[in-house]
Amino acid sequence: MATASRRLKRSNAPSPPPRQIDPIIHGDQATLQHWLTHYWQKLHLPAQELSLLAITQDRQEFMNWTGKRLNLMTLGCYCYVPAPSAPLARQRKASGSTEQTAHRHLIFIEPDMQPKSIEVTIAHELIHLADRVNGNPRRHRHHGYDSIAADEAAITGYGLEELRALLHEESARRDQMRRERRPIRYLYECPNCGKKYPRTRKYSQSVSCSSCDKSYNPRFKLRMLQA
Numbered sequence: 545m546a547t548a549s550r551r552l553k554r555s556n557a558p559s560p561p562p563r564q565i566d567p568i569i570h571g572d573q574a575t576l577q578h579w580l581t582h583y584w585q586k587l588h589l590p591a592q593e594l595s596l597l598a599i600t601q602d603r604q605e606f607m608n609w610t611g612k613r614l615n616l617m618t619l620g621c622y623c624y625v626p627a628p629s630a631p632l633a634r635q636r637k638a639s640g641s642t643e644q645t646a647h648r649h650l651i652f653i654e655p656d657m658q659p660k661s662i663e664v665t666i667a668h669e670l671i672h673l674a675d676r677v678n679g680n681p682r683r684h685r686h687h688g689y690d691s692i693a694a695d696e697a698a699i700t701g702y703g704l705e706e707l708r709a710l711l712h713e714e715s716a717r718r719d720q721m722r723r724e725r726r727p728i729r730y731l732y733e734c735p736n737c738g739k740k741y742p743r744t745r746k747y748s749q750s751v752s753c754s755s756c757d758k759s760y761n762p763r764f765k766l767r768m769l770q771a
């Protein structure tokens with residue numbers, strides 16, 4: 545069975561913003577710039593990478609830049625866009641095209657967070673950037689508990705427990721927001737045991753109660769109580 549969401553393209557080619565001399569910063573300029581400078585120095589990042597950086601606090605803009613979906617729960621994200629292949633880059637340069645010829649660093653920072661979380665998230669994404677620049681990108685084994693978290697604590701001076709608590713708090717807030725955005729609109733009930741099934745969407749096909757029978761059984765077909 546094909547659904548509408550499956551027909552949608554999951555990702556597109558990345559299209560970062562045109563390069564400028566200074567890093568591109570869209571959002572709370574003063575705050576982002578302050579922590580960017582602070583942690584750029586602390587991480588001993590090379591100055592020439594700065595003009596390859598673009599930061600935004602707009603989810604849609606970040607998705608347009610990277611060509612990838614951004615989960616609603618994501619508080620921050622670093623995305624590396626590799627340089628186009630050499631022949632393509634030469635061709636673009638020769639034709640005077642403004643399209644990218646070098647690699648790019650793209651960062652998203654969720655704007656709706658407490659100031660300390662904004663600071664920590666910037667530090668966190670810059671650690672990913674530093675890893676990439678140093679040729680050693682790490683994947684998360686466990687957010688808040690892995691070697692990236694240890695680096696984050698070392699560089700920010702906050703304790704690991706404190707950082708975990710922050711992450712937990714911000715995640716809980718976003719989860720709450722997500723629930724509010726997708727309220728439960730439909731309530732189904734099993735005619736046999738009375739179990740309730742709250743739903744944000746209608747079932748697209750007949751569904752029976754899984755408590756009464758693990759496989760589909762028309763005797764326990766759920767009925768809608770409210771719409």
Ligand SMILES: [Zn+2]
Pocket residue numbers: 668672684692
């Ligand atoms: Zn990370």
Ligand SMILES: [Zn+2]
Pocket residue numbers: 734735736737738739753754755756764
């Ligand atoms: Zn039942």
